Amino acid sequence: MKMSDYWTTMASLLGMLAFCQTIVQLVFPPELRLAFLHFLTRIRHVFSSHIYFDITEIDGVNTNELYNAVQLYLSSSVTVNDAVSSSNNNTRLSLTRVPNSSSVTFGLSNNDRITDVFNGVTILWEHVVVQRQVQSFSWRPMPEEKRGFTLQINKRDKALVLDSYLDYIVGKSEEIRRRNEERLLYTNSRGVSLDARSHPWDSVRFKHPSTFDTLAMDPEKKKRIMEDLREFANGQGFYQKTGRAWKRGYLLYGPPGTGKSSLIAAMANYLGYDIYDLELTEVQNNSELRKLLMKTSSKSIIVIEDIDCSISLTKRGKNKKKNGSYEYDPGLTNGSGLEEPGSSVTLSGLLNFTDGLWSCCGSEKIFVFTTNHIEKLDSALLRSGRMDMHVHMGFCKFPALKILLKNYLRLEEEDMDSVVLKEMEECVEEAEITPADVSEVLIRNRSDAEKAVREIVSVLKERVVKRRKSVGLKKKKQEGQEEEEEAEEEQEKRALDSPNRRNREVCGFREEEEEEDEKEK
Numbered sequence: 001m002k003m004s005d006y007w008t009t010m011a012s013l014l015g016m017l018a019f020c021q022t023i024v025q026l027v028f029p030p031e032l033r034l035a036f037l038h039f040l041t042r043i044r045h046v047f048s049s050h051i052y053f054d055i056t057e058i059d060g061v062n063t064n065e066l067y068n069a070v071q072l073y074l075s076s077s078v079t080v081n082d083a084v085s086s087s088n089n090n091t092r093l094s095l096t097r098v099p100n101s102s103s104v105t106f107g108l109s110n111n112d113r114i115t116d117v118f119n120g121v122t123i124l125w126e127h128v129v130v131q132r133q134v135q136s137f138s139w140r141p142m143p144e145e146k147r148g149f150t151l152q153i154n155k156r157d158k159a160l161v162l163d164s165y166l167d168y169i170v171g172k173s174e175e176i177r178r179r180n181e182e183r184l185l186y187t188n189s190r191g192v193s194l195d196a197r198s199h200p201w202d203s204v205r206f207k208h209p210s211t212f213d214t215l216a217m218d219p220e221k222k223k224r225i226m227e228d229l230r231e232f233a234n235g236q237g238f239y240q241k242t243g244r245a246w247k248r249g250y251l252l253y254g255p256p257g258t259g260k261s262s263l264i265a266a267m268a269n270y271l272g273y274d275i276y277d278l279e280l281t282e283v284q285n286n287s288e289l290r291k292l293l294m295k296t297s298s299k300s301i302i303v304i305e306d307i308d309c310s311i312s313l314t315k316r317g318k319n320k321k322k323n324g325s326y327e328y329d330p331g332l333t334n335g336s337g338l339e340e341p342g343s344s345v346t347l348s349g350l351l352n353f354t355d356g357l358w359s360c361c362g363s364e365k366i367f368v369f370t371t372n373h374i375e376k377l378d379s380a381l382l383r384s385g386r387m388d389m390h391v392h393m394g395f396c397k398f399p400a401l402k403i404l405l406k407n408y409l410r411l412e413e414e415d416m417d418s419v420v421l422k423e424m425e426e427c428v429e430e431a432e433i434t435p436a437d438v439s440e441v442l443i444r445n446r447s448d449a450e451k452a453v454r455e456i457v458s459v460l461k462e463r464v465v466k467r468r469k470s471v472g473l474k475k476k477k478q479e480g481q482e483e484e485e486e487a488e489e490e491q492e493k494r495a496l497d498s499p500n501r502r503n504r505e506v507c508g509f510r511e512e513e514e515e516e517d518e519k520e521k
């Protein structure tokens with residue numbers, strides 16, 4: 001047989017197979033259809049000069065990050081113009097706008113195709129969506145549809161795809177997300193849902209304006225945190241070499257309104273990471289906590305805010321149950337004070353969450369806990385390895401105040417009167433004012449910088465006077481107490497020094513009896 005005849009036969013064979021597939025889709029019931037399609041696809045692949053790669057949305061129990069990367073890559077490489085120009089080869093785009101998103105996303109519709117060119121090689125992508133077979137019973141309910149991308153290339157280009165194209169897509173999708181500033185903020189709701197797409201986290205687009213530039217804190221401390229984050233993000237080699245899990249823990253502590261949440265947002269914006277805001281009171285037990293962790297992606301910040309409120313009395317021993325575990329009451333006690341079975345997150349569960357084997361699911365994760373009361377936390381939670389960096393967010397100091405003035409009023413140091421500056425510098429620390437309170441005054445007067453500065457100075461002075469007063473009162477009270485204590489001590493001492501009195505005190509009732517005897521005589 002001539003070579004041309006061979007190819008003609010092959011082409012007609014493949015054409016027939018494709019035709020069969022269409023017939024099967026139309027005629028067969030869904031259960032048989034899937035099995036038949038699989039069979040025909042296999043035959044087609046054997047005779048084809050192409051190779052196919054399937055990238056499914058869910059890989060076992062985990063979401064496949066590559067699927068998300070491909071989706072993002074394809075949706076950004078496809079533009080409306082592409083859509084129009086390729087409309088003649090039947091490419092159909094699905095348009096979505098996620099809640100809170102400012103942009104429209106293009107995506108491939110179900111079972112549609114698009115071509116991409118990489119290093120001169122043409123790659124065909126198909127978005128495959130098939131109905132999942134109906135399950136009469138399953139431990140883990142699966143989504144109704146099975147989604148995936150199929151990548152088709154010529155067999156001779158296989159190495160190219162495996163060596164560089166997929167890496168290129170992952171890198172590109174990261175870049176796209178960073179460029180679009182499309183960070184996601186995830187949160188969990190009560191009871192890990194195992195429904196539809198098996199996602200226990202709900203997400204919204206995250207566009208918090210806080211950055212390290214706008215954050216009012218000690219510049220040295222800020223620099224240290226930024227360096228630490230940078231080293232962490234670039235530290236894949238280091239973590240691999242030293243055998244450490246690629247994760248880092250931060251504990252942010254300080255009074256309300258000192259910028260703990262703002263710092264988390266700045267960290268996410270700086271690194272381009274997503275945030276998982278874990279509402280611990282909505283988690284019913286340790287296994288649910290683990291499931292939530294499993295479903296977090298790499299390059300993310302997992303946040304537990306106000307950890308001292310989420311877990312009551314986290315100091316070991318105080319909330320100890322008979323079996324030696326530690327617990328918190330997530331509002332699940334049924335009013336009688338009795339806890340429903342299997343409804344508690346233990347401290348050890350939380351420790352495992354941050355530091356156990358499960359904490360390494362995925363990589364490049366940052367854990368951030370915040371608290372207003374660091375002294376309430378168990379030392380096991382605070383140790384290095386879990387919380388590697390403790391950051392104190394305190395009251396506003398002069399450098400932080402200058403940052404706020406610059407942010408809100410665009411006032412640089414040199415624009416301001418030196419006397420006023422001096423006054424601020426002298427008062428601000430003693431005033432013990434939070435950046436949130438300063439921001440409030442500045443927002444109120446943002447249209448009039450001079451007025452804002454005047455008001456800040458007067459607020460600071462007022463607070464200083466108030467504090468001095470209360471400190472004076474406290475001091476007086478303390479002195480009074482000390483004097484009282486001293487007097488008592490002196491009295492006791494005198495009593496101890498007097499032998500008669502001592503005798504009287506020790507043998508009090510005998511002495512009384514003796515006196516009465518004498519009276520009777």
Ligand SMILES: Nc1ncnc2c1ncn2[C@@H]1O[C@H](COP(=O)(O)OP(=O)(O)OP(=O)(O)O)[C@@H](O)[C@H]1O
Nearest residue numbers: 214215216255256257258259260261262435436439
């Ligand atoms: N250090 C700061 N730099 C800039 N703005 C700040 C800072 N601290 C507080 N603010 C302002 O005050 C508001 C409240 O701050 P934030 O929510 O970050 O405080 P917090 O420490 O998380 O408080 P809480 O302990 O109550 O959660 C923010 O919206 C921000 O505008």
Ligand SMILES: [Mg+2]
Nearest residue numbers: 260261262305
């Ligand atoms: Mg906060």
